Amino acid sequence: RENRVRTLWEHDQTAVCGWLHLPDAYSAEVMARAGWDALTIDLEHGLMDFQVALSMLQAISTTDVLPLARIPWNEPGIAMRLLDAGCMGIICPMVSSQAQAEAFVGACRYPPLGYRSFGPTRALLYAGDDYAEHANREVITLAMIETEAGLENLEEILAVAGLDGVFVGPGDLSQSLGEGARLDREDPAMLERLEHIAAVARSCGKVVGIFARTPEYARRMSGIGYRFVALSSDARMLMTAARAAVDAFHGT
Ligand code: 3PY
Numbered sequence: 001r002e003n004r005v006r007t008l009w010e011h012d013q014t015a016v017c018g019w020l021h022l023p024d025a026y027s028a029e030v031m032a033r034a035g036w037d038a039l040t041i042d043l044e045h046g047l048m049d050f051q052v053a054l055s056m057l058q059a060i061s062t063t064d065v066l067p068l069a070r071i072p073w074n075e076p077g078i079a080m081r082l083l084d085a086g087c088m089g090i091i092c093p094m095v096s097s098q099a100q101a102e103a104f105v106g107a108c109r110y111p112p113l114g115y116r117s118f119g120p121t122r123a124l125l126y127a128g129d130d131y132a133e134h135a136n137r138e139v140i141t142l143a144m145i146e147t148e149a150g151l152e153n154l155e156e157i158l159a160v161a162g163l164d165g166v167f168v169g170p171g172d173l174s175q176s177l178g179e180g181a182r183l184d185r186e187d188p189a190m191l192e193r194l195e196h197i198a199a200v201a202r203s204c205g206k207v208v209g210i211f212a213r214t215p216e217y218a219r220r221m222s223g224i225g226y227r228f229v230a231l232s233s234d235a236r237m238l239m240t241a242a243r244a245a246v247d248a249f250h251g252t
């Protein structure tokens with residue numbers, strides 16, 4: 001199967017990623033038909049457990065959308081299980097130091113590049129019998145920059161071999177900086193930081209991504225070099241569309 005996200009990155013184009021909080025295979029399948037380049041099953045703030053995440057991966061793989069997951073924390077066991085289940089990339093929250101980035105990337109790479117244990121149960125079905133030969137090349141690793149320390153240690157984190165890039169969590173980053181959990185910030189202080197992160201990552205030849213609430217903001221980020229934009233969430237989209245329909249009925 002073609003890795004849509006890597007193909008876009010090879011052409012310096014932006015991948016747009018849907019975000020799954022609903023713990024359900026059918027809703028994942030519906031989202032997979034919507035034209036996203038990738039879908040992230042969010043095991044940090046989403047409501048699914050491993051069994052449901054597995055059925056969501058099976059639903060997503062009825063399409064060529066790239067299946068990714070955000071792990072709940074920088075813990076190798078869950079990263080390895082999700083990769084074995086056929087996830088083609090892992091987003092790790094709260095990476096604040098080079099050592100943390102190394103631990104994360106190592107969990108996602110087979111030796112000699114890392115310490116991932118061998119046993120690609122469903123990954124073999126998803127990605128072919130030769131999975132083990134290309135997994136280290138294929139699997140995407142994104143470390144989240146969403147703490148003050150992570151921002152300070154950005155260069156060291158980006159220097160980790162095998163890390164594909166960094167992914168900004170604006171809510172946590174704002175909170176960590178003492179500015180409250182805010183998304184889609186337009187203020188110069190935040191835009192300057194976001195431009196800095198993009199410039200440093202790109203100068204290291206790495207990808208930079210961000211979570212956005214609106215397509216307008218995601219496009220703006222794409223315009224300043226962000227090549228992976230995660231947009232809203234299934235639950236938020238459902239709520240927005242449902243509210244709009246009820247409001248339209250009432251004429252409000
Ligand atoms: C954040 O904004 O902190 C995120 O993790 C986005 O998902």
Ligand code: MG
Nearest residue numbers: 146169171172
């Ligand atoms: Mg966060």
